[in-house]
Amino acid sequence: MTTNEIAALLLNTPASVTDMLKKLSAKELINYQPYKGARLTEQGYKHATFLVRKHRLWKVFLYQSLNIPWEAVQEIAEELEHINSELLIDHLDSFLGFPKFDPHGDPIPNAQGKYTLRAQSLLSDLSPGKQGLIIGVKDQQLSFLQYLDEKGIGIGKTVTTIKHDPYDQSMIISMDQKEINLSGKAAGLIFIKSL
Numbered sequence: 001m002t003t004n005e006i007a008a009l010l011l012n013t014p015a016s017v018t019d020m021l022k023k024l025s026a027k028e029l030i031n032y033q034p035y036k037g038a039r040l041t042e043q044g045y046k047h048a049t050f051l052v053r054k055h056r057l058w059k060v061f062l063y064q065s066l067n068i069p070w071e072a073v074q075e076i077a078e079e080l081e082h083i084n085s086e087l088l089i090d091h092l093d094s095f096l097g098f099p100k101f102d103p104h105g106d107p108i109p110n111a112q113g114k115y116t117l118r119a120q121s122l123l124s125d126l127s128p129g130k131q132g133l134i135i136g137v138k139d140q141q142l143s144f145l146q147y148l149d150e151k152g153i154g155i156g157k158t159v160t161t162i163k164h165d166p167y168d169q170s171m172i173i174s175m176d177q178k179e180i181n182l183s184g185k186a187a188g189l190i191f192i193k194s195l
Contacts, residue, residue, distance in 0.1 A: 002037040049113040050089075055081040056102040057092050063103040064096065070103045070154070071145035105136020105155055105191055121194060124169060124187035126161045132192030133158050139189045148190075151180050158195065 001009075007017045018034075025032040029044035040048060058077040062068040068076065090111060093099075100116040101107055107115040118135070126132050134157045137144070148154065153175065162172040162179060169184025 002035075006038070046113060049109045050086070051081060053093075053109045053111075053113075054083070054089050056106055056108040057089060057096065057099070059102045059104070060096050060099045060108070061092060064099075069145075069149070071142050071149065073103060074140050101136070103155065104140050119193065120191040122188055123159065123161075123173070123182075123190040123192050124171070124184060126159075126192060126194070128161045128163055131158060131160045131195040133195055134190060135193050136191035137189055138191065144186070144189065147186060151182070152176065152178075153180070153182075153190070159192070 003014050003017050003021065006012075006021075007014045010017065021030065021032045021038050024030045024044070025038070028041055029047055030038045030040055032038040055077050058080040059073045062073040062076055063070055093111070098110070099108055107117065109115050120135055121132075123132060123134070134153065134155055136155065137148070153159075157175055160174040162174055164171055165184075169187070171182045171184070171187050173180050173182055
């Protein structure tokens, strides 16, 4: 990825990104070439994967073991991910039953850094009359998760598409024997597995 692509993705300035890339390169976590971009080194990949693993396992623990709502686990997990004990994380993984996905549907790498991938599509692509199982969300912002909570939409729920509005892409779906109006924007942020 180029510096400008990274800056756009992170909503930051190219100069700030360049400074950080130089620091990561000095720690041998990335290979950085000015004007050409950066790539993770093997050590950088292991470090990044371990960070993702910690973060997502903490989210599962907070949600599953402490019953913290899915809209609140992200911020707390960001604090807990700074604990740097592989032993603790391996025991946490075992305690949780080796989960493959976090409460938002993101894959959790195992101790060897391998992810479990699965076929998924967007709810917005589900044709009328077809069913899907909600398996994840693209957006983990508090406002979006609260929007889904208010509508009773969550991971593990089965939905059936009743109608698509071609003008604004809004949908009417059926779930738990009730009809729900859903904006096209929201439907485009929900991952499903077709049934």
